[in-house]
Every structure is written in structure tokens, then in C-alpha cells.
Amino acid sequence: MTNFELAKIANQVRKGILSSVHEAKAGHPGGSLSAADLYTFLYFEEMKVDPKNPDDPDRDRFVLSKGHTAPGLYAALAHKGFFPVEDLLKLRKLGSYLQGHPDMKSTPGVDMSSGSLGQGVSAAVGMALGAKMDGKDFRVYSLLGDGEIQEGQVWEAAMFAGARQLDNLVLIVDVNGLQIDGKIEDVCNPHPIDEKFKAFNFNVITIDGHSFDDMRDAFAKARAAKGQPTAIIMKTVKGKGVSFMENNADWHGKAPNDEQYEVAMADLNKIDEELAKGDK
Numbered sequence: 001m002t003n004f005e006l007a008k009i010a011n012q013v014r015k016g017i018l019s020s021v022h023e024a025k026a027g028h029p030g031g032s033l034s035a036a037d038l039y040t041f042l043y044f045e046e047m048k049v050d051p052k053n054p055d056d057p058d059r060d061r062f063v064l065s066k067g068h069t070a071p072g073l074y075a076a077l078a079h080k081g082f083f084p085v086e087d088l089l090k091l092r093k094l095g096s097y098l099q100g101h102p103d104m105k106s107t108p109g110v111d112m113s114s115g116s117l118g119q120g121v122s123a124a125v126g127m128a129l130g131a132k133m134d135g136k137d138f139r140v141y142s143l144l145g146d147g148e149i150q151e152g153q154v155w156e157a158a159m160f161a162g163a164r165q166l167d168n169l170v171l172i173v174d175v176n177g178l179q180i181d182g183k184i185e186d187v188c189n190p191h192p193i194d195e196k197f198k199a200f201n202f203n204v205i206t207i208d209g210h211s212f213d214d215m216r217d218a219f220a221k222a223r224a225a226k227g228q229p230t231a232i233i234m235k236t237v238k239g240k241g242v243s244f245m246e247n248n249a250d251w252h253g254k255a256p257n258d259e260q261y262e263v264a265m266a267d268l269n270k271i272d273e274e275l276a277k278g279d280k
Contacts, residue, residue, distance in 0.1 A: 016075030032072030065120025118151025147179030162201030209234035
């Protein structure tokens with residue numbers, strides 16, 4: 001898939017994020033938007049998954065360790081065809097299969113229930129180890145937040161993954177620099193993130209999290225790495241694509257009102273218009 005095609009899908013994913021959070025009047029738009037390009041790349045190019053067979057035992061697995069950014073995952077899954085796009089408006093509704101955090105028992109395409117920060121990565125490590133023990137060649141991917149890696153369990157899991165040489169595991173850290181209380185450096189500084197993962201025997205790659213070329217190169221290097229899990233340190237912009245949300249911690253976990261929603265969608269419509277010009 002071309003970068004241009006991926007960009008068009010990513011913008012639809014962003015629209016899905018905003019529409020679902022606005023309709024729910026709750027949710028986490030900032031970190032969902034920062035990872036929208038990654039979700040798009042994973043599901044439309046990198047991962048071996050089939051919406052018609054979501055439980056294929058040989059599929060690649062994805063664990064959203066920063067589970068509060070489920071609106072982004074749901075939007076990518078919907079556009080991939082796991083469930084109808086219009087169902088995104090059921091986010092957080094009573095009885096809906098699209099709740100505030102991913103539920104593997106009810107949502108097609110979700111490989112692991114998550115939400116308690118720090119725990120998803122341990123599940124991903126277990127999946128990668130299980131694949132090795134069963135002689136399977138599927139790969140396991142997990143997305144963490146830069147605020148989330150303040151959790152000690154992340155580093156216990158990383159220690160284990162490095163010690164067991166789980167080269168079928170890729171951890172991606174969304175470094176947007178902000179968490180619910182402000183800048184990560186001010187709350188509990190986790191830097192240097194790359195050096196920490198290197199110390200646990202990880203193959204470490206740093207990229208621009210909004211560059212599909214960077215992602216393509218990084219995941220190719222991850223597949224080529226032998227005897228080491230890979231950590232992709234992904235620099236992003238929180239709230240990417242929406243003018244008043246970008247680099248603003250206030251939009252970590254609240255929904256836009258009607259007026260703000262109109263402004264946000266206008267921003268994304270402008271991106272659609274620019275992409276349409278390139279399509280001619």
C-alpha cells in the first residue's frame with residue numbers, strides 16, 4: 001500500500017476517533033490521534049490479519065497496552081472490516097461491544113483485554129513466548145504510552161523478553177510527551193527510553209511516528225533482528241491532526257463539545273481536501 005493510500009485511511013481513522021468520542025461524550029482523543037498513523041500502518045500493511053477470520057490461530061497479535069486509546073484501535077479495526085464503521089458511534093454505550101477499554105471477549109479483532117496500564121505488555125510477552133513454545137511463526141505487537149512506561153511491570157516484562165530472546169515481539173512506545181497530569185518529564189521522567197530498552201537486550205529503533213516510510217523501515221528491521229525483541233520508540237504529536245488538541249494535555253481524556261467537534265472535523269476535512277488534490 002502506498003503512503004498516500006495509508007494517509008487517506010489514517011485521516012478516516014482520526015475522524016472515527018473524534019466522532020465516537022464526541023458521541024459518547026467521554027473518551028481519550030489525544031493519545032488515540034497520536035497513534036492513528038501507527039494503527040493504520042499495522043492493520044493495513046504490517047500485520048497478518050483477516051477480518052473474515054479474526055480468530056485465525058496463525059494471525060499476528062496486537063495488544064493495546066495503553067488501553068484507554070481504544071477509540072483509535074476501534075476506528076482502525078472498523079475501517080479494516082472487522083465490524084461496521086457506523087458502530088463506532090456506539091462507543092461506551094450501555095450494552096455496546098465497544099467499551100472504553102478493549103474487550104477480547106466481545107470485540108472482533110481485539111486480541112487482549114487491556115486498560116490497567118503496564119499490564120498489556122506482559123500479556124504480549126506471554127503471547128510471544130507461547131508462539132515460540134508452540135513452534136508458531138506469528139508475530140506479536142504491543143503499543144505502550146510514554147506515561148505508561150512509568151509502571152514497573154513494563155520493565156519486568158522487558159527484562160523477561162530480552163532474556164528469552166523473543167525476536168517475534170515488537171513493543172512500540174508512543175512518545176507524545178504528555179500524560180493526564182502534564183509533561184511526562186515533570187510527572188516522572190522515563191528518559192532515556194531507548195537506553196533502558198537496550199539495557200534489556202532489545203533491538204531499539206527510533207522513528208517519526210507520523211512517517212510511514214520510517215515505520216516501514218523500522219518493522220522490516222524488526223523482522224530481520226534475530227535473538228532480540230525490538231522496541232520502536234515512536235515520536236508523535238498528541239492530538240495530531242486537530243489544531244486545538246495538538247500538544248495539549250487537556251485533551252488526554254475528555255470529549256469535544258459540539259462546537260469543538262465541528263472545528264476538529266473541519267481540520268480533518270481540510271486534510272481530506274489536500275489529499276484529494278494529490279489524487280488527481
